[in-house]
Amino acid sequence: MKEWFKKGEHWIWMSSAMVALSVVLVFGLFGMIAYKGMVHFWPHTVYEYQVNNGTEIERVVGEHRDSKIKEVFDVKGQPPREVEQLLIKVGNRDVYGIDFRWISADDLVAAEPAIADNAVVIERYEYGNVYGWYKTLTVNGQTFTGDKLVLELEKQVDEGKRLHDEIKSIEKSDIGSINYKLEQLRLEEKKLKAEDEWNAEEEQRLASKRTELNKQFKELQAQTQVLYKEQATLGEVSMTISGGQALNVPIKNIVDYWQPNEMSMADKIGFFFHGMGRFLTEDPREANTEGGIFPAMIGTITMVLIMTILVTPMGVIAAVYMREYAKDGPVLRAVRISINNLAGVPSIVFGIFGLGFFVYILGGSIDELFYGYALPSPTFGTPGLLWASLTMALLTLPVVIVSTEEGLSRIPRSLREGGLALGATKIEVIQKIVLPMALPAIMTGLILAVARAAGEVAPLMLVGVVKLAPELPVDAIAPFVHLDRKFMHLGFHIYDVGFQSPNVEASQPLVYATSLLLVLIIVGLNLGAISIRNRLREKYKALEH
Incomplete structure (x- = not known):
């Protein structure tokens, strides 16, 4: 061992161990971020929990997102008891006022939650997700239920997305472009007045441009009004949420919907990549807590x-x-x-x-x-x-x-001297020899x-x-x-x-x-x-x- 230490072999092993530990830590950190980031796009199973709130058995439906252990003191002077706390995403924020709810394992009637068969998750542009079951779909006074509801809902949601994207495109791109041009005309007018170049001819020229832009603006505004009226005719879907309450969701507010408990593995993989694509291409919503980036x-x-x-x-x-x-x-x-x-x-x-x-x-x-x-x-x-x-x-x-x-x-001096000996100037040596060779370092x-x-x-x-x-x-x-x-x-x-x-x-x-x-x-x-x-x-x- 003395000979081994004298040769410095221990430093080699320590260095290699630190490199290996660093690699493990880096890849471990990246793996944790990747897992927790990608699991966000995976369709989570919807469970149904029976919770004893002290007066009655309450029915809670949602996704299990997290859990932690809490120490509970039942008897003073006795050691604490560990109780699991479950974080459930219950959604329906417009009804409950919150998206998530903590439930103690002590309050659960059954140790294991039941899978909520045929449960539907609806993502909305505001108020978060809806968790519940289909009840009826009403479109222009006509009511749909059962399989007809599912088929008609798909058509209505697709039409709602089309109208939403078209309205967004007009308001953000076309009307935004016109507003930008109007602002430039306003600044141009201020510039001409500041430079004492404002005259009747310039006033007429800018007025003509404004008139044309305002005409285009009104046409686009009329188009959006028509689209908004079409959105209002899409109808609404009535849902039964936990506790037997009814919740009506307008079709125009629906971003997407799915039934995670009924999905096959191929459906879940497709949904996963679809969610990633939306995340990369959509704008943020709800104070940046939803939507894309x-x-x-x-x-x-x-x-x-x-x-x-x-x-x-x-x-x-x-x-x-x-x-x-x-x-x-x-x-x-x-x-x-x-x-x-x-x-x-x-x-x-x-x-x-x-x-x-x-x-x-x-x-x-x-x-x-x-x-x-x-x-x-x-x-x-x-x-x-x-x-x-x-x-x-x-x-x-x-x-x-x-x-x-x-x-x-690191560039040898001989290369510089060789260039100068061949008649090149210093700047030519730097441009033709020195900088190209230094590009990897740059x-x-x-x-x-x-x-x-x-x-x-x-x-x-x-x-x-x-x-x-x-x-x-x-x-x-x-x-x-x-x-x-x-x-x-x-x-x-x-x-x-x-x-x-x-x-x-x-x-x-x-x-x-x-x-x-x-x-x-x-x-x-x-x-x-x-x-x-x-x-x-x-x-x-x-x-x-």
């Missing part, structure tokens, strides 16, 4: 891409200057120390700097110089996509500089920068991220990428849903699902950058040797 996903990807475009030239140019041009001395050493220290500054400090300098000083100056006619309404003097991207670029700048400089230092810096920027939340809360953005930062209206708009971010969405939600139990699965998506986006961006880096490394490997 499409705006947050688009906002995160857009911000990261703009940040990458901004931080790359800044970091590479700074590294090239310090490595290739700056003379070694106390000033350069102080700059390098400052860059390394900058990487350890808390991220919230960058957010405060971004708010103070980028938003108020730089954005305010831009408004005064170019958008003075729009004041006091700020254009760039308010948090938005551009300032969030710049703040994150500043936050990740030290990583890119250090990584690029390390890559430049990509490594970008990989780390993307991972850091995509996961940060604290600085973004101050410079552009909001709980719910009415418009996407990217759309079909020129200039297509709107740098002045506020946006949603997956990291902030996780924080908001997990810690600011009024319905914690309902939002908990969305926290895991959104976290899983954020991890997958970061991994996807990193894998793309790693693939490019490996190709560049293979391309310039021969030149290095």
Whole structure:
């Protein structure tokens, strides 16, 4: 053993053990997030519980979501007894006022709950899920029951979804585009008046455009009114919920419906992927506790891409200057120390700097110089996509500089001298030889920068991220990428849903699902950058040797 310790073999084993433990912890964490995130989309079995509330036997129907052990003291001075507490999602919030209910195992009449045969789950645009059984379906005065109810309900729900999507498309895209153009005309009028260029000809031109846009607006509004009237004719389905109460659900409020206890495995798998697709493509609902995360996903990807475009030239140019041009001395050493220290500054400090300098000083100056006619309404003097991207670029700048400089230092001096000997200028040597060979190191810096920027939340809360953005930062209206708009971010969405939600139990699965998506986006961006880096490394490997 002494000989084994002298050789240092124990350090090798300890290092390998720590690496193995780290791998297990990383994959264990990812596995837990993936499981708890994906189980949200799986159709849960609906159970029926018989609960003794002290006066009568109460019938509770819902999904078993969680359980915990609670210590109960039956007799003073005696040790406590462990009793299981069940968290049941009972839904029907418009009737009960809550979505979830805790039930003690002591209050259960039967130890095991019964599966609620033919129970139906209806997801609504508001008030959450409905749990119960079909009673009747009424459409234009005609009543359906039994198998006819199921067939007619499918047709009505499909028609309701079509009408809802069409109304949403008109109101958000078409009418939104017209409102944007009207706002631009208003700002153009203010600009002409501020520059003393307002005259009868300009007034007539803008009035003509407004008239045309208002005409289109009224036509679209008339279309939506027709669609709303069609929605009102869809009828409603009457449900029997726990306790024998009746609950009427208008068809226009139904997002989806299913009978989980009657599904086959193939049906459940199809429902699972259908739920994931809706989660990725729909907007949030009910204070972000339901619906999808499409705006947050688009906002995160857009911000990261703009940040990458901004931080790359800044970091590479700074590294090239310090490595290739700056003379070694106390000033350069102080700059390098400052860059390394900058990487350890808390991220919230960058957010405060971004708010103070980028938003108020730089954005305010831009408004005064170019958008003075729009004041006091700020254009760039308010948090938005551009300032969030710049703040994150500043936050990740030290990583890119250090990584690029390390890559430049590994390039043999002989290659530089050979280029100069062949008559190339210094800038040509850097452009044609040095930078191409340093690209793998630059990509490594970008990989780390993307991972850091995509996961940060604290600085973004101050410079552009909001709980719910009415418009996407990217759309079909020129200039297509709107740098002045506020946006949603997956990291902030996780924080908001997990810690600011009024319905914690309902939002908990969305926290895991959104976290899983954020991890997958970061991994996807990193894998793309790693693939490019490996190709560049293979391309310039021969030149290095």
